[in-house]
Amino acid sequence: MNKKLKKSIEYFFLILLACIFIFPLLWMIVSSMKPEAEIYLDMGSVQSLLPSLDVSQWFLTYKELFSRFDIPQYVINSIIYAVTITVGSIVVNAMAGFAFAKFEFRGKKLLFGVLLVLLIVPVETIIITQFTVAHTLGILNTRLAVVLPMIGNMFFIYLFSNFFKAVPDEIIESVKLDGANNWIVFWKIVLPMSKPAVATVGILSFIASWNDYLWPLMVLTDTDKFPLQVAITNINTTQPVYTNQVMAILTISTIPLIIVYILAQKYILQGLGGSGTGIK
Amino acid sequence: MNTNKRETLAAYSFLAPALILLGTFLVIPALMAIYYAFTDYYLLTPDQRQFVGLQNFIEIFKDPIFIQSLKNIVLFVAFVIPIQVGAALGLALLINKPRKGNIFFKVAYFSPVVLSLVVISVLWLYLLNPSEGLINSLLANIGIEAQPFLSSPKQAMLTIVFVSAWQGAGYQMLIFLAGLQNIPSTVYEAGKIDGVNKWQNFFYITLPLLKPTSVLIMITTLISAFKLIIQPMVMTQGGPMNSTMTPVYYIYQSGFSDRMIGYSSAMTVIFGIIIGIVTLLQSRLTKEDDI
Structure with a gap:
């Protein structure tokens, strides 16, 4: 039991660290896959690390970007x-x-x-x-x-x-x-x-x-x-x-x-x- | 033609492209910088260039921005080395233990390394936005008040330290990991027989055997840390109140934006000498340690 607890704590730390290293990258990618307003609406919630719920929005940003530049x-x-x-x-x-x-x-x-x-x-x-x-x-x-x-x-x-x-x-x-x-x-x-x-x-x-x-x-x-x-x-x-x-x-x-x-x-x-x- | 001459000719024909390129874009610019350092060369009036002796050097040491940039880079180096190298070692030790899912954690910790300095700088600029960035929103979730980060002279450089360490630690973790795996298991087994505990294991076996790796990592980090420019250039433009101005950035600004080639070159000479000395000292240090 003691060993199991120790292992759980270890995994908790490993995952926490993984989150610290990954979340900026994740935010970068998912923010490119939602409308501008949603980024700021979602800010701080779990949804801020997920792409738009509306799948048709996912590549719209890229289309707009390609049309401007x-x-x-x-x-x-x-x-x-x-x-x-x-x-x-x-x-x-x-x-x-x-x-x-x-x-x-x-x-x-x-x-x-x-x-x-x-x-x-x-x-x-x-x-x-x-x-x-x-x-x-x-x-x-x-x-x-x-x-x-x-x-x-x-x-x-x-x-x-x-x-x-x-x-x-x-x-x-x-x-x-x-x-x-x-x-x-x-x-x-x-x-x-x-x-x-x-x-x-x-x-x-x-x-x-x-x-x-x-x-x-x-x-x-x-x-x-x-x-x-x-x-x-x-x-x-x-x-x-x-x-x-x-x-x-x-x-x-x-x-x-x-x-x-x-x-x-x-x-x-x-x-x-x-x-x-x-x-x- | 005797064989010796022929061989010399052949060798130089193979060397030629590299020598021409290095000569044109490294040796000549370095020599020019030394020469211009003693002139008042202003880019727009090259014909009026005059020899001014040590004038530039005297002015530089009275220039509050240059002095500030030296202080800033010392601060940056003093924080980023222990934080980044310490984090890398910690992560390597965590990962080194065999367990399920290790490959996922390894990839996760390494992932910021694949981002370019421009990408991490722009990305963190958004994340750290004081009023609507993700970091302050997350801090608000756990009841911490919003921080100014890059817009505060007190926090800006430390923020850049954190962002740089976050980006670089994963790469050095891999190097530490390679170093750890080079330690033969027999050493630990011998320790076990002698009844050493976990902490003794770390401080008396692992750490000393990792010393060559650690020294190598610290030197390369130190030298590249001294040359910090992209992060402040993209994130803060050296501000607020010059708190993130670095020597290389100031060389760039006075030479490229203000077009004062002479003045900028004098700073290049001073800072080049500083980095050169550090590199030499450190490389001597490693040589002794390796053997």
């Missing part, structure tokens, strides 16, 4: 940015990692040391001069400006380099004897043998670029180039502001991430030390 455009923009940055950072950083792992060349130690020092530079503090560089290059308000600064990443180079070192030199040598050049070795041997590293880098940079806000906000002025994160604050400040529509755009921008997290569970943890702590 070009949501598909924002979604497409976000996908373009995230996919380009992801593919770009896999290829570019893997190439650099390959050079560090499998070549002996002049300046290697110095260069690697410089990269390690760069790991310490807090990127967020140099956004202003990054902006003046983009200005000088004449790429402000282009998609290129959103994508380019996000590709090169010291942590990813380091990660790839560590992974590539494990590829046996004998394999590379034997392929080279068959007449393959470095480029073929990289694409056909080294990269395919390092799938976990590719997956880790791919997922981390997809999440980081999907969530990026400050930089696109700074360099873009045309709304039709906005990614979802910037569109959110734009919608949240464009009068008239409707709570249910804001919750709808929050939900829309979160769905792809939910899918990525479910598909990529086992790679998420490896991001520690890179971009992945709660406070980004």
Whole structure:
């Protein structure tokens, strides 16, 4: 009996904690599925955590939101940015990692040391001069400006380099004897043998670029180039502001991430030390 | 061409894209910030840029908003580290015990991690609305009077602490969980033979063996916490009364909104040095602990 009571108390706490972590997410989703007036009518009652009782209301908010803003455009923009940055950072950083792992060349130690020092530079503090560089290059308000600064990443180079070192030199040598050049070795041997590293880098940079806000906000002025994160604050400040529509755009921008997290569970943890702590 | 030269050439052709991108968007901006810090560069009049020596640095340390932002970030870090890391450890210990429904609890505690910082900031802005938000309605249900939260200079930063910890704890819970599961069961069995109780078990076995994990988590949290900007930017615009103004946000405001590149760059240099030192100290600390 005593044991049963203890177990019940334990479950009570676990469930209470689960509620604290889940209810904001739940409120976000259900508030996007009811008319504006109902949100405030329900506030604080059990119904505030349930969608509208009238099922025909569930997707009306989304219809209204889509008629006021070009949501598909924002979604497409976000996908373009995230996919380009992801593919770009896999290829570019893997190439650099390959050079560090499998070549002996002049300046290697110095260069690697410089990269390690760069790991310490807090990127967020140099956004202003990054902006003046983009200005000088004449790429402000282009998609290129959103994508380019996000590709090169010291942590990813380091990660790839560590992974590539494990590829046996004998394999590379034997392929080279068959007449393959470095480029073929990289694409056909080294990269395919390092799938976990590719997956880790791919997922981390997809999440980081999907969530990026400050930089696109700074360099873009045309709304039709906005990614979802910037569109959110734009919608949240464009009068008239409707709570249910804001919750709808929050939900829309979160769905792809939910899918990525479910598909990529086992790679998420490896991001520690890179971009992945709660406070980004 | 000898083989050595050829190999160097090949290596640099593989390095080129990364070096060009990192050089253009990281090294050059960092060097520019250091240079501009000693000038009065105003974005709209680049031709009249002049070398002003330490002028910017002198002004910064007299700037009440910059001083306030440093105090604010220290407050944020001092609260968010113990709360977030403590919560993560607590959750991991709860989950680590095998029981029915654990996977549900794990997913629940992790769920805020999938939300972006912009999403959590906007979402909590609505939840915390003093007059018609869900939080105050819930508090009213249990007889607690409405709180001002983000609109009070006293509560705003602590509210951001709570929101940030709520979002980040789940991720660190998973890391702690991995650390807990790496502790071999034989260690606990040995403890059992020696007759240790539950608390001794925790303080003398679990906690010391979790130390490398804990240090790693604290460092990464510390460094990212120092760079806080999105939450105050979206939720409070640094207010009320600059109570949530942070250094990175102030760098952004003076450089981007006020266009004072020189002044902003000087703050970048000062704050960059602070973060750099913290990172170095901490990474040395972990190295010793790992071995």
